[in-house]
Amino acid sequence: MVEDRPLTSILTHFVLILGVIAIALPIWITFVAATHDELRMNQVPLPLWPGTHLLDNLTQTLFGAGLSGSQGAPVWLMLLNSLAMAMMISFGKIAISLLSAFAIVYFRFPFRMTCFWMIFITLMLPVEVRILPTFEVVANLGMLNSYWGLSIPLIASATATFMFRQVFLTVPDEMLESARIDGAGPMRFFFDILLPLSRTNIAALFVILFIFGWTQSFWPLLITTDTSMTTIVMSIKQMLEAAEQSPQWNIIMTTALLARIPPIFVVISMQKLFVQGLTETDK
Amino acid sequence: MAEIKLTDLTKSYGSTEVLHHVEGDINDGEFIVIVGPSGCGKSTLLRMVAGLETVTSGEIRIGDRRVNELEPSARDIAMVFQNYALYPHMSVRENMAYGLKIRKLSKAEINKRVEEAAEILEIGQYLDRKPRQLSGGQRQRVAMGRAIVRDPQVFLFDEPLSNLDAKLRVQMRLEIRKLQQRLGVTSIYVTHDQVEAMTLGDRLMVLNGGYVEQFGTPIELYDRPASVFVAGFLGSPAMNFIPAIVEADGVGFARRHKTGRRTGASG
């Protein structure tokens, strides 16, 4: 910075640390809740410092009975369901967006612009505004309570398609000409040249989409009734309801901890890709 | 090895015609330079021969085949681009081998050809580098190497030296010429630089506004330009023009130069 007076510098760090504390507080408090036993978690005031029961809580949550009195699926299964859903959504979105961007950029064909506008329209139709009829479609296709139902309706993406379109437009034309002279057909060009050239964009998008997929709760809540299809994120909602009868906050918050570890891990460990992905897709 | 025959070639983009009735026979092993000002249609013509642009009307023959309808890869040509168009994610070796791999040559054969080309071009020690780890001159050589390994009937060059600095350009120009003579492959070379054209080509095709102004050896073009354009475009320093009127009793100067400067011939 321009000037570096100690006082301003101290103030700057002070405000930032305050901000970090404010932002991290909810995460901290719920982490602390996951480290105490049930008894302690029913005494006011609740603890602000970690206890010693994290491992107990983890084993009970992951492999034990979980929340007492609940008929839910074991938490490890919910984690697997979440992982499956997040992966299917990310890979699905990336795959179909890559393919349609490739078609739109590298081919000239009748109804090309119609396709463009149809893809664009998806932006204007968030799932929240067409809940009921979309639910009906999924039900009629027999996709309730399945991984397909969880992921496929969410994988159309104008944002991702337009991002790849832009990436492809920056690939020099000579790359294609050169490949054509080398005898590469369209799909060969796509796999040998275009995919490797877009791999950081793909990785960045993957980070964002993984989080998008993992954090879905509304859609899974609607279309899964079978407890074996429960995802970890939607189970939190069910546990909150159960908490009104038996407030086992240590277990609920341990589940919450497990539910947020994977996406937070992804964000922190792939921060550069995350920021790139976020600014490229704004989603 | 092959001769190339261009017959009444025309190219239009929509309703604008950018090449008009181009004719030209290129002999086997000849080095032809297409030269002309920027935007005159040189690249378009070259890319039509390569199969990267469709032919609006007319015919292109390479060897004894009509190639109008053939895919670029089926025309047995190789091309060197102005920006080299190397695949950035592949090593030099992979760049050169890519086309051969698609043509399903054996591993041994591919390796042999790549090593040979690398030796000719003195890029043997860079084979495992990525293009971004090379200098401009080295990239240019790799682009040439990629053309050589294919062992094509025709080389096509589109301003391959214009991204190099002046000194390197002169050096590479000589090397390209020597290489072409050594391999004896029919070549078409596009440039807007008339010095490059005059020093490289067996014959020059001068293009202007989509028309072939003249097609001949450098000496013919220099001594007997077919048009004012050719006369003005070639030669360094440029030829001087004196407006004159042909009259029944001989040639007379029409008027003195506007600024009153000396108007006598000097170049």
Next chain:
Amino acid sequence: MVSFYTRHSLHAALMGHHMLKRVHFPSSPLPYMLVAPQLAITLVFFIWPASQAMYQSLLIEDAFGLGSEFVWFENFEVLWQDQHYLDAFLRTAVFSVLVAALSMGTALILAGFAQRVVKGAMFYRTLLIWPYAVAPVLAGALWVFMFNPTLGIFPYFLEFVGVDWNHYLNGNQAMALVIMAAAWKQVAYNFLFYLAAMQSIPNSVIEAAAIDGAGPGRRFVTIILPLISPTTFFLLVINMVYAFFETFGIIHAVTQGGPGSATTILVYKVFNDGFVGLDLGGSAAQSVILMVLVVAMTVVQFRYVERKVEY
């Protein structure tokens, strides 16, 4: 929502620019096969349901769901006269503005300070971006827990200052809670964009202002703020869209729209009336109105791009 690339693509499309490579592959059925998956999903799960919603919004089903009657815009007229719906509209506006203001304001201040610590900026960034990775429902759960009237840590402290916290009974407190939870989750996003915008201001501009005698605070207000105003506008639209639609999970977890309907915003009402109340026509009419709102927001954003693209 509408990203840079989307806006860029849209702009090119509307302006009729070539959105295609100069060279392209020869025509074949291949491109149709390539776009088929995307188009199929779009048709089946987006366009068809949306047109169903539009159609249903013109119908009234009888009480037993046996038959339905085409009533033109009666459902919309009913909504227009429904005080609950109008209240929900107003509530959504207040909710969105407050969420946007709170999260953008916090993010702006934090980014303003973070960009001053050149070396530490990335360190603080790492500590500030996690909430983005927390699912809305989960964010709701965290805040419900902290504000649990009997056990929560905040009500415990609030009691000392004489505040009796119970968001299960007090509508304003419930509203405050969902606003805080929603804003908290969005701070990370806004912070990242503000920080990037500020870091892209050339240092020389700041230095010139310093030489002119402007102190840090003054520079922030007179130089930095105006220069990042495009980002502010962009974030404003993004945050409004977020508050309108993506906060569903938070509300569902924290208050279920209650107490009464104190936190029932429009998206929640569509869901509630459709799934719980089984009022198909009314719910569909609400969906259509929401679609119009999304389109409007997209258009606003697009207008802004057009202005921006000029320089």
